[in-house]
Amino acid sequence: MGGDTPIWIAATLAIAGVAVLRLSWGKPQRSTILNIAGWVTLLMALVVVDSAAGEWGVAIVALVATFAACVALAFAAAKPARKGRAKTIRTSHRGSSQVAVARRSGWVTFGIVGPLALVASLLLALAVRTLILMAGGAEADGNVAVLAAVPVTWPVLSFALLMMTRRTRQVAWVAGIAALSAPFLLLQGGPA
């Protein structure tokens, strides 16, 4: 049981952190002190569990915090709601369609955001691998960096491209990343 104590402390801190945030965000006025207290408590939970149980403990405590938030949501869902006219401006369809200034082909957008951005992300990931190996990193780290970088870079790049209103800018970003990363292809092939 002694070995479990830090995990229980961290789990309690995680629940307390969520509770403090619930209290803070439920107030009519912002409370900076309560906000900071909530986030710091959550951070403390992660620090405590990381020092005692590493990444496994962090994963467990993250689940505890999420579960605590879901319990708070369940209470919110059970509360009777006033049925007035809700402000939905930030989600209105009109607002989002106003962005489409110029008519653009969906297929071209799909091609740039999908396959082309994926190729650019893969090239970037291979460039990261080369940099790791050139810096004296292990071959395993370089190879895993490729496998791990694509799932991060591609969605981020896709989102960034979709936020761009001009086609030329989209193409320039994809081509730029690919062009900067491509030379590193020549430096692949095992550790430096």
Added chain:
Amino acid sequence: MTIALSKETVRKAISAHSALGLVCCALLYLICATGTAIVLYEEWQRFEQHDAPEMTAIAPAAIQRGIENVLATESDGPATTHLYVHLPTDDLPRATITTDTQAVHLDRNGSIAMPEENAWAEFLLALHYRLNLPAVVGMSLVGLFGAMLVALTISGIAAHPRIFRDAFRLRARRGDDVATLDWHNRLAVWTIPFVLAIALTGTMIGLFYISGSGLAAAAYGGDSEAALAPVFGGEPEGDASPAPIPDVAPALSYMEREYPGTRPYYVILHDPGTAGQHMQIVAEHPRRLIFGEYYAFSGDGDFRGTAGMADGTVGQQLAASTYNLHFGNYGGLPVKIAYILFGLAMTTVVATGTFIWLDKRERAGKPSPYLRASWWSLVIGVPVGIVATFVARLMLGNEAPFVAIFWTICLLTVGVSLLRCKRRQLSLEGRERAFSRT
């Protein structure tokens, strides 16, 4: 707390979020729903074949007898290249041997008890992993959708300027568009860490055929095994000349003596019955996210070393942690229950996202009754299809055509729903015409 993004940025983010969501919603919903169900992979297997022998542990000598018994049944056919022994674990307390051509359960003494029959669990796993398609296409497709889930999460955060301030606001009892919107936003916000962990690890696994092949092509002359060897360890050179099959008992005794803190759960024999044969024992390390460590042994049972999953480079440990983090099998039943709850939340977020888009169109005076009917039918059809295949497993047995049943039910649900919608639309138009004449 409010993230200060300009109105223009928020509108662009909503637009990007909608576009990504619409392209991905159907298959993403399927992947989330099946992923939630497959958290109980081991439990489903036990349910499917509840009469298979179960045990908390099995003696090394019994395992050896089991291996010899299984190989004896294959002496007339082509030799298996690999033989896997699943040792009893808390989640799946069974001893099962799998070769290239068969899978059988053992009893405590190492006798062959019965063939393994877990076709439904395997179907569900294949549906989640590769949409019942060939591995290269299916896994890549699932990986692509996982990446888009990451993009949806990022765009969703950017599209929601009061993300934290509203984090506990859930007006569920309104029962209108606002309630749908609140369910979508609140569940999405609180499951961000979970969704990112699931989506990133799933994408890493699913995109292997793309990123791994790219790596292999760029640095290893197209040899994917060579690209993975620095991470998971390589296979020694084979020697096909005949040899007595290896004895796993000394290797298991070595593990018990030298690594008492670990729990072996797989024994893998490579090229058994050849001079080049060797063994690996995969052992679980308690309170770690890694799936385990590979302990290598020669065919004679001499210890050769570990692959480095537990204490190797950061990259190796990260790679070894993706599977457990994705499938939620690192903390027993409580973690599995949490994964099911949050998986259901993810599935709900995907389902409500499309309803929000349909509601917006309706508010803008552009209702899409056929699209709405299709989406409703898919949202209902996928779980109904899964339940139908399960019923088929219970009634028709292990050989039931699960893939055909599932996809037929999904298509039928959509088809029937569209027909009903068409009939409703025609009746509405008829009433409107009659009303305008009077």
